[in-house]
Amino acid sequence: MTSELAVRTHGLTKQFDNQIAVKNVDLQIRSGEVFGLIGPNGAGKTTLIRMLAAAEEPTAGEIYVTGERFLRGQNNPDLKRKLGYLPDDFPLYDDLSVWDYLDYFARLYFLKDPERSQRLYEVIELVELENKRDSPIGTLSRGMKQRLSLARSIIHNPALLLLDEPVSGLDPIARVQVRNIIKSLQQQGMTILISSHILSDLAELCDSIGIMELGSLVESSGLQDLYDRSSQQEIIISTLGNAEDLQIELRKHDLVKRCEVLPNSSSGANSGAKNVAIQFIGNSEDSAALLRSLVNAGIPIIDFHRTQESLENIFFNLGYKQTS
Numbered sequence: 001m002t003s004e005l006a007v008r009t010h011g012l013t014k015q016f017d018n019q020i021a022v023k024n025v026d027l028q029i030r031s032g033e034v035f036g037l038i039g040p041n042g043a044g045k046t047t048l049i050r051m052l053a054a055a056e057e058p059t060a061g062e063i064y065v066t067g068e069r070f071l072r073g074q075n076n077p078d079l080k081r082k083l084g085y086l087p088d089d090f091p092l093y094d095d096l097s098v099w100d101y102l103d104y105f106a107r108l109y110f111l112k113d114p115e116r117s118q119r120l121y122e123v124i125e126l127v128e129l130e131n132k133r134d135s136p137i138g139t140l141s142r143g144m145k146q147r148l149s150l151a152r153s154i155i156h157n158p159a160l161l162l163l164d165e166p167v168s169g170l171d172p173i174a175r176v177q178v179r180n181i182i183k184s185l186q187q188q189g190m191t192i193l194i195s196s197h198i199l200s201d202l203a204e205l206c207d208s209i210g211i212m213e214l215g216s217l218v219e220s221s222g223l224q225d226l227y228d229r230s231s232q233q234e235i236i237i238s239t240l241g242n243a244e245d246l247q248i249e250l251r252k253h254d255l256v257k258r259c260e261v262l263p264n265s266s267s268g269a270n271s272g273a274k275n276v277a278i279q280f281i282g283n284s285e286d287s288a289a290l291l292r293s294l295v296n297a298g299i300p301i302i303d304f305h306r307t308q309e310s311l312e313n314i315f316f317n318l319g320y321k322q323t324s
């Protein structure tokens with residue numbers, strides 16, 4: 001991943017009549033990262049994505065994609081070629097076959113044979129629709145249709161892929177398939193912005209998270225940074241010594257907020273060990289420093305296990321409303 005920015009917006013604003021849908025958004029997405037956009041219904045996610053996709057003209061502000069500025073009121077063809085966009089309601093044509101549908105869009109991007117056919121084979125393999133290549137779209141399951149839409153949005157190998165609710169309405173297996181495709185695309189170097197109400201999916205996929213509320217981007221940071229800042233971590237520490245010695249050492253640390261000796265486990269690899277659960281408010285480096293100091297104090301640690309709060313809990317802890 002490079003530190004170059006794939007997306008940069010400055011003061012991006014969209015007003016519909018009396019309604020400000022997106023308010024003064026400064027967004028930065030690094031090249032090669034998967035950026036998750038979350039927020040309650042009506043927060044402005046779709047409007048923001050539509051402006052980035054050049055499907056909606058901003059009322060004010062600027063958009064740069066891979067350093068190139070969108071010019072207001074112009075067609076920006078070169079810039080649009082860098083973008084792939086999967087809206088949440090893109091129409092499919094039931095009578096067309098998978099191949100003909102993708103071929104149609106490949107031609108719109110002026111892909112010429114033999115590269116065009118090669119690209120079609122490539123994306124059909126990526127979205128695992130090889131055995132449906134000649135099937136009419138109307139006969140595909142919902143999950144297959146969504147994978148086909150994803151294939152359509154990347155047919156021209158865009159630098160930036162914008163996905164608006166790509167897993168909504170899909171069953172768990174279909175969601176995993178879409179997630180795996182997104183991971184493959186990231187490995188190929190694509191930058192991906194994805195909005196979703198399914199925070200567990202985003203937690204698995206994203207490098208960074210942006211939170212929108214009432215049109216504003218109220219949070220934008222690396223996922224790990226968000227966890228470090230916002231989550232109340234629990235750490236389970238197991239010692240071969242006695243629990244009191246461990247507790248005495250733990251109480252010397254300001255970042256340890258609660259300390260509780262757990263009942264002994266009578267089976268498993270750690271049977272006989274004493275387990276202590278602590279509430280810890282530090283980041284990853286702080287927990288590494290805590291472990292180091294316990295070892296240096298001569299406590300015979302055999303396990304030190306951080307549990308991570310879910311992204312959903314963090315979202316609620318930050319005071320935001322239900323997302324779906």
Ligand SMILES: Nc1ncnc2c1ncn2[C@@H]1O[C@H](COP(=O)(O)OP(=O)(O)OP(=O)(O)O)[C@@H](O)[C@H]1O
Nearest residue numbers: 016019020021039040041042043044045046047048
């Ligand atoms: N074309 C439009 N005309 C008028 N108002 C609009 C239009 N599009 C969106 N809005 C309003 O802008 C606000 C933001 O809507 P948007 O669809 O961007 O939110 P969202 O975060 O994507 O919501 P959801 O999670 O429900 O998809 C809402 O109040 C919506 O009613």
